[in-house]
Amino acid sequence: MIGKLSMGAGAVGAISYCYYDKKATDGNGEKAVRGELLYSNEVFITKLPNTHLHLQYLAAQYHQVAQLNTKTEKFIWHQTFNFPPGENVSNETMVKIACDFAREFGFEHNQYLVFRHRDKPHEHFHIIANRINANGQNTATDRKNYERIQLFCREMENKYGLQVTKSKQKSYAQSSSVQADKLRKLIDKHLPTCQTLSELSIALKKQDVIMYLGRGISFTDRNSGVTFKGSALSRHYSRSQIESRLGKSLVLQAPNSKQIAISDQSGSKNLNTVIKSKFPSQKESLPVSKMISEHNNATETRKDLAKINESLRSVKNRKVKRRIN
Known part of the structure; x- marks a missing residue:
């Protein structure tokens, strides 16, 4: 049993995919139905005059x-479970797996539909779930879902006596392997010439290595299918360390300059990469502050002298007028 996950921002497209055949039509020239609705939760089911499901009403x-939670843009959780060719799985077992999945992944009380497909050699079914509940809360987190789905599949195989399937999902390898060493060298090669994680991802992709970003960072070799967590390669390959190592060789030391800003791809200055060099020490800055203080004091003194001179001129003028009178 293999699980596949995708997220979306629209319900009608996902439901339509699960219910209708994209190409085939029935005897009346209408879209052919390929999805069998096995189960619905917190959703009102209505049908059109031709007995087909009213998909627009379901999506609405x-x-x-x-709309109760505008922060979660991709609110549709589209989950697919595929079984090995030749394994026969009943509708009842598929529904039980779907309900177990809903409880495990946080949308037990949310809206979800379960469709079965029979258009491929292997048995499979789809779950279309809403990550948002009736209180506007996102209850279905996508944190570490690839690993969690893989473990869930193993549990379901054991619980319902299903055939154990080697998962195609990412499995993390140990850092002691030859592949890990090769990957470390590849990352070290490109890090000095890249300024952003995006540039590093593009460079690695050309070498058939896919970089995944989440709270951490991981790398998958497309040829072998093996995935390594960055921190498992060593602490120098964690996300924080890689970000700090980006573009180190591109920084030129400029004496007598206080700041050097490296531009990113958009041409704007990236404040995260500002490098400070040759800062004045505390001792060096003291004469400057003293000069400023003396300058300010001299300015005030000149102002005071000007006031005194003005007063003296005023007194002198009064004495002159007295003599004339």
Whole structure:
């Protein structure tokens, strides 16, 4: 059993994909139905005059609830579970797996539909769930979902006596392997010439290595399918360390300059990469502050002298007028 996850911002497209066949039509020239609705939760089911499901009405219910939480843009959780060719799985077992999945991943009380497909050699079914509940809360987090889904599949295989399938999802390898050493060298090669994580991702992709960003960072070799967590390679390959190592060789030391700003891809100055060099020491800055203080004092003294001179001129003028009188 293999699980595949995708997120989306629209309900009607996902539901339509699960219910209708994209290409085939029935005897009346209408879209052919390929999805069998096995189960619904917190969703009102209505049908059109031709007995097909009213997909627009179903989707509208999802969107009405999703409007309670505008922060979660991709509120649709589209989950697929595939079984090995030749394994026969009953509708009842698929529904049980879907309900177990909803409880495990936080949308047990949310809207979700379960569709079964029979258009491929292997059995599979789809879950279309709303990550937002009736209170406007995002209850279905996507944190570490690839690993969690893989573990869930193993648990379901054991619980329902299903055939154990080697998962195609990412599995993290140990850093002691030859592949890990090769990956470390590849990252070290490109880090000095890249200024951003985006540039590093592009450079590694050309070498058939895919970089994934989350709270941390991981790398997958497309040829072998093996994935390494950055921190498992060594602490120097964690996300924070890689970000600090980016573009180190591109920084030129400029004496007598206080700041050097490196421009990113957009041409704007990236304040995160500002480098300070040759700062004046505390001792060096003391004469400057003293000069400023003396300058300010001299300015005040000149102002005071000007006032005194003005007063003296005023007194002198009064004495002259007295003599004339």
